Structures are given as structure tokens and as C-alpha cells.
Amino acid sequence: MAELDKEAVVAALNRILESELAGVVRYTHYSFLVFGFGRIPIVSWLREQADESLMHARAVGEWITTLGAYPSLTIGALLDAHKHDIGAILRDSLDAERAALQLYRDLLALVADRSVALEEFARRMVEVEELHQAEVDKMLRKPGDVAAFATG
Numbered sequence: 001m002a003e004l005d006k007e008a009v010v011a012a013l014n015r016i017l018e019s020e021l022a023g024v025v026r027y028t029h030y031s032f033l034v035f036g037f038g039r040i041p042i043v044s045w046l047r048e049q050a051d052e053s054l055m056h057a058r059a060v061g062e063w064i065t066t067l068g069a070y071p072s073l074t075i076g077a078l079l080d081a082h083k084h085d086i087g088a089i090l091r092d093s094l095d096a097e098r099a100a101l102q103l104y105r106d107l108l109a110l111v112a113d114r115s116v117a118l119e120e121f122a123r124r125m126v127e128v129e130e131l132h133q134a135e136v137d138k139m140l141r142k143p144g145d146v147a148a149f150a151t152g
Helices: 006-032 039-066 084-111 116-140
Strands: none
Touching: 006 039, 006 084, 039 084, 039 116, 084 116
16 A cells, blocks of 8 residues: 555545534524425424534544644635525535535545545545435425436
């Protein structure tokens, strides 16, 4: 196995940590802004996403300290377009899922054939983020539409 570039891996993990922590804040914030007949299941889903982002952040933080480094205290970008209809929230979520997926793919590229455990972690997270992106894409489709909402 090739040697792990610890500095680059820790930097990638810190970017992921910051992104996941931003996800906690973003999904929680959006859960406050849902109104109407479908409020209860949508709020529940948003809060589940916030909880999952926190679990991901914890796992990433543990990897950072396992590598002997210091986890970032920064939270990733929190963009708010001040458009809070469900469609806008889901489109923002889709963009966030795409960004998270890319961060995990970047990590995978750094650790592939260098650390079995980190490679498996990155692969699992790529799978999770791909499934999240697919789920949000399905939520954005009009009932009866089979074609994907957006490619990415």
C-alpha cells in the first residue's frame, strides 16, 4: 500500500466535518420554516437529516483525532436565499448533497489503496450521499414524473 498523505487527508476530513456541521444547522433551520398541510412529515424528514449530519460529523471528527490531528471548529457555508417554500428548501438540499458527495469522493481519492479502513469509510459515505441525492431528486419530481429532476 502507498503511504497516506496525512496532512491532505486531515484537510479533506476537516472540510467534510465543516460541511456536515453546516448540514446540522441548515436542516434544523429549515425544519422551523415548513408550514402547511404536509408540515409534520417534512419537518420530521428535515430533522432526521440534521441528526444524520451530526452522526456523520461525529464519525469524521473521530477519524481526525485517530490520525492525531485537531478537528476544525469552523462550520461550513450557511447560505440562505430567504426562499422557504418546500421546493426551494429541497433544491438547496440537493445542492448541499452534491457538495457533500464531492467532498467524500475527494477523500476517497486520497485514501484509496492507502488505508483500508479510511477507504471503506469513504466508500460507505459516498454510497450514503449518493442515496441522499437520489432521494431528494425524487422528492423534487412532480407526481407521475419518472425522469430525474436534475442530473449532477
